Amino acid sequence: MTTDAPLIFDATTLPSNDNVNPYAFSVDLNGQWFLQKGKMIAYYGQIDFQGVGHGRLDRLIASSFHSPLHAADWVVAEGHGKLLLADRAFDVNSYDLDDGNLTVRSGNLLAFEPSLSLKQSIIPGFLTLIGTGKFVAASNGEVHFVEPPVRVDPQALVGWADCPSPCHHYDHEYLKGVMGGIRAMTGMGGASGEEHQFEFVGAGTVLVQSTEVLMAERDTGAVPQQAGVPGGGPGGHGGQGGHGGQQSPQLPGQLGSLQRRFGL
Template identity: 65%
Template sequence: MISGIDSTILDARSLPANDNVNPYAFSIDLNGEWFTSKGAMIAYYGTIDFSGISAYASRAAWVAARFSSPLYAQDWVVASGHGKLVIGDRGNDINSYDLDAGNLTIKQTNLLAFETGLELKQSIVPGFVTLIGTGKFLASSNGPVIFVEPPFRADPEALLGWADCPSPSQHYDYNWMAQSLMAGVQGMFGRNSGEERQYDFTGAGTVLLQSSEVQRHDPALLRIVEAQTQMLDNRSAGQLGQRLVARAQQQ
């Protein structure tokens, strides 16, 4: 017998249905299909199949219609079948949200899963995707989520997403940069703190913030940059390479 602070033994019947197991894990009562982020599954009961977006779209045209983001297609799978599917994200807080004929743009690295009633599109803001329609989705955060109304400026690393409001513009505080020599040096190499650069929100809507400034690795951002470098001539590409090397050494 295992004992501990909380040694409750769960099974397929006692796991919650579409609810949190604890603050860091969520149990999906799967009866059909969900889109899930690759690597988010930590356990499951029942008969569940996981197929890549491209493979599933070849036999189900609705997948291509609902998942309209080629940049992130390789980072997602379709979970199909029947059973309890438990989702986690490296010990981060997990919350479920419901959209009702709405739209929400969220940081791609924090989006864990969503129902097929929602459509995913690639946002014009790098590193973010947009969900449109009606349905439930799961997102992780480093600490509790804070909901704020515009007008508002947010640290890009603390920003989780925004709902029913225009995309943000970028605001640079050059007074802060001028007062800090180190901040100016870091800015030259592409390193910015929230005091120097913020996302500026206006209009009606809701902004979602996580309670920390922990930056998550997003491999798709490298793919975006690599695609853009194709437009550079050899001289410009060489200069970019030198700056990236200097940045890596400075960090």
């Protein structure tokens, strides 16, 4: 009985700005890219990683990054080589914008070219890319493209392009009776797509993932809590401090994790 040998890549055989498989993407870096922390799994070549806000990158930040709430979640990769991007074995794909605009869930966006300008969406938990260039995003399952008018389960929504921002839609039966009264008093409820949807109208494209389950939440760039990983658990030595490891101070850019966790 024979088994297929694993496919082994090197710097010359990795794809150029294309998927290695459904779960990893290879960026042919020749200059600069913005990366969300924790999404680079390997690289070849001479590449440096600088935090957003470093002095010598001020001009790049001023032209391409306009989301202070998420600044602590991102770095700039600079140099020449091949970058391998992935996110916990979720589906990964690249998309091209041609003088367009696309709003995407902030936790799903892995990387983008500096020719695109990133802005903070008025919808909590989403970011907007404007201009011409390539970006890489992850999803929990395959992404489907649909045209408005359409109503989408909030947990299945990945983003939307070249169309107005959505509004909330609550089914009439859900607003009546006991549950309607509870929601009126507390503002809670409406988590299910059968009760609450995002409604899109006008021209454009909506990106929907093939599951109603959001990508599993994890602090951006966090060290896995596992033995043997420096700073990651029993036996680790990563400066977490005693008493089971103290939490590090919360940075402003990490406030978006609350919004992403609840799919807002």
